[in-house]
Amino acid sequence: MNEFSTLSMHSIPAEDEALRLEVRAFMREAVNNLPMHERAKSWSGYSRQLSRQMGQKGWIGVTLPKQYGGGERSVYARYVIVEEALNAGAPVGWHWIADRQSAPLILRFGSEEQKSFYIPKICKGELAFCIGMSEPGSGSDLASVRTRAQSNKQGWLLNGQKIWTTNADQCQYMIALVRTSGTPQDRHKGLSQFIVDLSLPGVNVKPIQDLSGDSNFSEVFFDDVQLPHNALIGQEGQGWEQVTAELAFERSGPERIFSSIVLFDQWLSFIRTKEGYTSEAQRTAGQVLARLAPLRAMSISLTERLHRGESPVTEAALVKDLGTTLEQDIPVLIADDLYSRRIESVPLDLLLTLDLITRIAPSFSLRGGTREILRGMIARGLGLR
Amino acid sequence: MEQMFTDALDKLLSDHCTSEVVRNIEDSGNASAIWQMLEESGFGNVLLSEDHGGAGLILPQVYCLFELCGKVALPVPLAETMIARQVINNSGERQITEAVTMAEGSECKAGSITSHVAYGAVSELVLMQAGASMRLLSMADAQVSELPFALDCIASWPLSVWHKADVVSCSTDVRTLMACVASARLAGGMLTVLDQSIKYAGEREQFGRPLSKFQALQHMLSVSAEQVYSSRMAAMIGCNSSGWLPDRASVAIAKANTSSAAYKVVADAHALHGAIGFTEEFDLQIYTRRLNRDRLLMGSESYWYDQAGAWLLHNNQGSSLDAIIGFNV
Numbered sequence: 001m002n003e004f005s006t007l008s009m010h011s012i013p014a015e016d017e018a019l020r021l022e023v024r025a026f027m028r029e030a031v032n033n034l035p036m037h038e039r040a041k042s043w044s045g046y047s048r049q050l051s052r053q054m055g056q057k058g059w060i061g062v063t064l065p066k067q068y069g070g071g072e073r074s075v076y077a078r079y080v081i082v083e084e085a086l087n088a089g090a091p092v093g094w095h096w097i098a099d100r101q102s103a104p105l106i107l108r109f110g111s112e113e114q115k116s117f118y119i120p121k122i123c124k125g126e127l128a129f130c131i132g133m134s135e136p137g138s139g140s141d142l143a144s145v146r147t148r149a150q151s152n153k154q155g156w157l158l159n160g161q162k163i164w165t166t167n168a169d170q171c172q173y174m175i176a177l178v179r180t181s182g183t184p185q186d187r188h189k190g191l192s193q194f195i196v197d198l199s200l201p202g203v204n205v206k207p208i209q210d211l212s213g214d215s216n217f218s219e220v221f222f223d224d225v226q227l228p229h230n231a232l233i234g235q236e237g238q239g240w241e242q243v244t245a246e247l248a249f250e251r252s253g254p255e256r257i258f259s260s261i262v263l264f265d266q267w268l269s270f271i272r273t274k275e276g277y278t279s280e281a282q283r284t285a286g287q288v289l290a291r292l293a294p295l296r297a298m299s300i301s302l303t304e305r306l307h308r309g310e311s312p313v314t315e316a317a318l319v320k321d322l323g324t325t326l327e328q329d330i331p332v333l334i335a336d337d338l339y340s341r342r343i344e345s346v347p348l349d350l351l352l353t354l355d356l357i358t359r360i361a362p363s364f365s366l367r368g369g370t371r372e373i374l375r376g377m378i379a380r381g382l383g384l385r
Numbered sequence: 386m387e388q389m390f391t392d393a394l395d396k397l398l399s400d401h402c403t404s405e406v407v408r409n410i411e412d413s414g415n416a417s418a419i420w421q422m423l424e425e426s427g428f429g430n431v432l433l434s435e436d437h438g439g440a441g442l443i444l445p446q447v448y449c450l451f452e453l454c455g456k457v458a459l460p461v462p463l464a465e466t467m468i469a470r471q472v473i474n475n476s477g478e479r480q481i482t483e484a485v486t487m488a489e490g491s492e493c494k495a496g497s498i499t500s501h502v503a504y505g506a507v508s509e510l511v512l513m514q515a516g517a518s519m520r521l522l523s524m525a526d527a528q529v530s531e532l533p534f535a536l537d538c539i540a541s542w543p544l545s546v547w548h549k550a551d552v553v554s555c556s557t558d559v560r561t562l563m564a565c566v567a568s569a570r571l572a573g574g575m576l577t578v579l580d581q582s583i584k585y586a587g588e589r590e591q592f593g594r595p596l597s598k599f600q601a602l603q604h605m606l607s608v609s610a611e612q613v614y615s616s617r618m619a620a621m622i623g624c625n626s627s628g629w630l631p632d633r634a635s636v637a638i639a640k641a642n643t644s645s646a647a648y649k650v651v652a653d654a655h656a657l658h659g660a661i662g663f664t665e666e667f668d669l670q671i672y673t674r675r676l677n678r679d680r681l682l683m684g685s686e687s688y689w690y691d692q693a694g695a696w697l698l699h700n701n702q703g704s705s706l707d708a709i710i711g712f713n714v
Contacts, residue, residue, distance in 0.1 A: 004610060004614045005576075005614075007614055007617070007618055008618075008621065009445065009618075009621050009622070009625055009713070010713070011713050011714055012713070083706065087704055087706045258706075261704075261705065261706070264705055265704050265705055268697070268698070268705060271698065272698055272702075277698070279691070281694075282691060282694035282695055282698055283687060283690045283691050283694050284690075284694070285693075285694040285697050285698060286637070286641065286689070286690035286691055286692065286693035286694025286695070286696075286697065287641070287645075287686075287690045287693075287694075288705075289638065289693045289694065289697050289705065289708065289709070290619065290637070290638050290641035290642045290645075290686075290689070290690060290693050291615075291642065292705065292709055293619070293622055293638045293709045293712045294615050294616070294618040294619040294622060294638065294642055295615065296709055296712075296713065297618050297621070297622060297712065297713055298614075298615065298618050300713055301618075318607075318610065318611055318614060321607075321611060322611045322615050372604070374607075375603070375604040375607040375608065376600075376603065376604075376607075378607035378610055378611070379603035379604065379606060379607045381610075382583055382606060382607065382610055383583060383587070384583065384586060384587075384597040384598075384602075384603045384606060385597070385598075385603060
């Protein structure tokens with residue numbers, strides 16, 4: 001037996017499930033004026049206004065201590081909020097990273113000063129963060145990063161470059177993984193994390209246009225950026241351990257299952273009509289459902305582990321690889337179905353959503369750890385490496 | 386409590402259901418020794434209420450017992466018997482002490498009810514559904530033809546026998562009941578096959594290193610593990626019930642997913658084992674033949690995709706999330 005055999009049935013506690021109706025009504029209102037192919041962008045869509053409203057509702061940082069402006073509720077409460085946002089297609093991207101990763105990281109590793117400065121603003125939906133990981137020569141091989149922070153009198157002098165940084169042009173801060181000692185050959189040693197104020201002199205953010213026409217990610221250049229002493233988060237040299245501690249949170253959530261759900265639901269509405277129904281489409285719908293239901297059950301099982309304070313990183317790798325595979329299969333299956341018909345009989349807005357999801361689908365299995373990295377982790381969990 | 390039952394059956398089966406025993410039963414068609422041992426253990430009655438001599442377990446509590454039957458390739462219908470006895474007891478308070486399987490039949494030849502009976506060769510009774518009615522038939526009254534899978538058979542009963550047999554009433558059809566069981570058994574069989582593959586990959590050396598050190602094979606086994614553990618979750622959904630009867634939409638998820646995983650897991654296990662896995666002597670085939678059988682038993686993946694799809698389209702009007710939330714309650 002191995003760690004995967006702990007995956008089992010759990011349900012969301014009633015007090016957290018009770019949030020669902022209010023969140024749903026709010027999200028429905030929030031997307032009311034958005035066309036479906038905009039909703040389909042899900043957590044890649046941004047709305048500062050929506051983030052601020054969610055902050056006012058207390059739906060950002062919902063698991064964090066009240067002392068720092070959080071809701072002090074369970075991880076299940078966050079699960080319900082996120083699940084409803086994704087399924088409605090609400091543009092929650094602006095605060096996404098700060099809510100999921102940055103605030104919990106600051107809470108866990110930050111100083112008292114950092115916690116009381118950043119977390120309350122994040123919870124209000126006023127601060128957005130990005131994560132500075134990849135560099136031109138360091139993608140999946142993250143431990144080879146070269147960007148360097150050199151200790152000096154005023155703090156740290158930052159030089160180097162990050163790339164593929166999601167949301168960098170939209171947000172105020174980056175949590176960057178950089179080298180503070182040694183060379184790329186030292187791998188995981190000598191890495192540290194810094195909170196970088198992106199408005200500092202020497203920071204240059206250049207959005208990169210992606211194949212969908214959006215600019216979700218950017219290049220970020222650091223040219224003699226002077227960081228204060230208190231920009232360091234956690235311990236010097238512990239950057240790698242700090243980054244990997246949060247991986248289970250990053251990989252087990254509903255965002256690894258529901259990236260194509262707006263498209264799937266829109267297609268379901270079509271095939272429920274007299275004009276849209278075919279027995280082939282019904283079979284395809286059943287195939288997706290038969291994969292979706294166990295994925296959600298697994299994701300909830302991992303949430304239960306997080307709830308107990310565990311860090312099921314390997315199991316999260318398995319769920320993410322399966323989840324993103326389904327997310328990528330959905331547009332393929334739907335395209336095959338729709339283009340086996342007379343295409344003029346298919347609603348145009350459905351085709352627009354299909355086109356959008358088809359274009360962005362490759363990113364589903366790149367962001368948050370590639371398929372090949374995840375399969376390597378699963379193999380280790382099976383005892384093969 | 387359920388863990389106690391699982392541990393006890395695990396011990397019993399690992400002691401008594403060796404691959405040698407499985408082979409002997411398949412060759413001889415005689416399973417009386419192992420059945421007697423199981424009957425004495427009382428596991429066939431666990432779903433019966435305590436008043437009726439059972440343990441009063443509900444369906445999710447016996448999931449692991451069903452799974453164990455698949456893990457060890459148990460060559461008798463213990464899992465079917467657990468459900469069938471409770472169906473029969475609930476319908477007419479009749480106590481059964483025999484091995485009872487379940488099957489669907491029809492009057493495809495005039496004057497008789499004919500059926501493909503899984504475990505027909507090692508069962509005494511069959512809970513048979515033909516059309517809307519369910520009756521309890523005895524294998525002793527059947528005319529039997531053998532099937533390639535040694536434990537199964539084609540059986541037919543004269544209509545006169547069918548009409549005289551005890552009527553059993555149940556709100557759930559036999560196909561749903563048995564597909565629920567088969568899904569859990571498939572998950573168990575896949576767990577064993579994956580374990581065998583991992584073990585073999587560690588032992589077998591080629592090009593100077595164990596197979597487990599080749600990245601291509603690591604990734605192949607990782608994908609197999611994804612299939613195994615996600616379909617295991619699906620099989621658990623199939624057994625998710627507040628009582629002892631499964632829900633048909635949940636079973637559709639379970640059987641569709643486990644059936645579709647099974648053939649892929651079988652293919653990868655055979656690919657990894659090479660020629661040795663293709664021999665009669667090596668145990669892999671004991672499990673992979675069963676996985677192939679249970680994949681098709683009571684409907685292949687596409688049959689259940691259709692069922693799941695029809696349920697999603699016609700019984701749900703809202704989002705797919707609303708449809709699946711119910712499976713986790």
